[in-house]
Amino acid sequence: MSMKILTIFGTRPEAIKLFPLIHALEADPRFVSKVCVSAQHRAMLDQVLAIAGIEPDHDLDLMRPDQSLNALTAALLTGLGRVMDAERPDWVVVQGDTATAMAGALSAYYRKIPVGHVEAGLRSGNIHHPWPEEVNRKIIGSIATLHAAPTETAAQALLRENVDPQTVHVTGNTVIDALHWIVARSEVERGLVSGLADLEARFAGKRIVGMTSHRRENFGQGMRAIATAVRRIAARADVAVIFPVHLNPNVRGVMHAELAGLDNIALIEPLDYPHFARLMAISTLLLTDSGGVQEEAPALGKPVLVMRETTERPEGIEAGTARLVGTDPGRIVAETFRLLDDEAAYAAMARAHNPFGDGRAAGRIVELLAAG
Known part of the structure; x- marks a missing residue:
């Protein structure tokens, strides 16, 4: 039975x-x-x-x-x-x-x-x-x-x-199972990820920082601090930030007020799964307070800076695929610039073994x- x-x-x-x-x-x-x-x-x-x-x-x-x-x-x-x-x-x-x-x-x-x-x-x-x-x-x-x-x-x-x-x-x-599945499918069905083509053309020649932020504990001052850091990062001529903005008004209100209209920042609607996998693939590094990104990005060789004070995924920190940076703007900017400017530091995170499956x-x- x-x-x-x-x-x-x-x-x-x-x-x-x-x-x-x-x-x-x-x-x-x-x-x-x-x-x-x-x-x-x-x-x-x-x-x-x-x-x-x-x-x-x-x-x-x-x-x-x-x-x-x-x-x-x-x-x-x-x-x-x-x-x-x-x-x-x-x-x-x-x-x-x-x-x-x-x-x-x-x-x-x-x-x-x-x-x-x-x-x-x-x-x-x-x-x-x-x-x-x-x-x-x-x-x-x-x-x-x-x-x-x-x-x-x-x-x-x-x-x-x-x-x-x-x-x-x-x-x-199982997130690694899912990522392998969608990457393989996207290679066959290129239309699944064509929605980022305009942004890829707009930011050609720049290093893309992919970003997500939505954690409840960051609502309020934390979100404003993150926005301040992103504004400083995007002031670099060689950098572009692509940020699918969560639908929660506690995120959307702050980020649109602080970041809308800046040349090197694209505030876009939440991406479906194939397009988010594509965003990770074209990014130099990821800024996130999400849990899943800490697991997925290392499978694609992308360093992750975690904008939280703690993580329930310490394996990534221990393996060197992720680094906790909190929500202090100065630290977020410093750690981002370190990865952008120090090839050895970047390689150490990008090549670290993914511990998640x-x-x-x-x-x-x-x-x-x-x-x-």
Whole structure:
């Protein structure tokens, strides 16, 4: 009898990291794959679903403007609970650290359904950075029956929290599976990444700094400080900044007020996954407060400067693929210029081994689910 797996997610990063696993489950006759999305990120989520060819069986469409975490979490618990009661899955699979993932694990726990946690064990050690993601991960970690840790460091973090060692497995990160898949597809279907052609022509001869910023803990003064740094970086004649601006008004309002209209800065709409992979590929380096970029960019040989005080992905820092720079404008500018001007410093980061996986994580997780 086939095992029913209900995979739950709601944001673009979750969709990227879960579509390789969903593809693998759908291709395996041992499983019946069901997908539920919360639409915690509506437009950005839909982009990934379309590219990956995934049609959710359930779409809760829960996000509302300026929705509080209290309201979102309550809606998630009740909505996901109804889906689980209807589907009665053998496993619930969640990914990462979002409110959707946390509520999905908690709803499954209330029904005594085992939970598989993809990208388990990431810890910054500070419950307010990243906020609220650090606590979301810890909640899921106390519930899950299967912990698919992307690295040995993540696995050890779980063991230090007294998670049963029999449930912890190092699988690699599925984001590397996804990146390999989209790069290979884009090489065949060049139209998937043609949308950046005008910017590539506009900034020909310049070194491109790709940028993302959206973390809640950086809202307010942190965002303004980041904008100040970017303005200084883009003042260099040999540099251009391409910044897909997150839809959150706490990001968009600050960045457009501070950076709009500057010659060497392109503030663009959020990119779909193929175009974001292309942005990473054409960039000299990445400035980000995102988690996923810390994993993806090193697979393309691109140094990452992380505009946060802590990271739950210390493997990149230890391997030398990423560097924490916080939100102080002076430090962001200094570290960026160091990579732009010091060939040896750049090469040391660009050539460092990517610790986040080999592109075969989804297959390993499928076998773990099959083993029950």
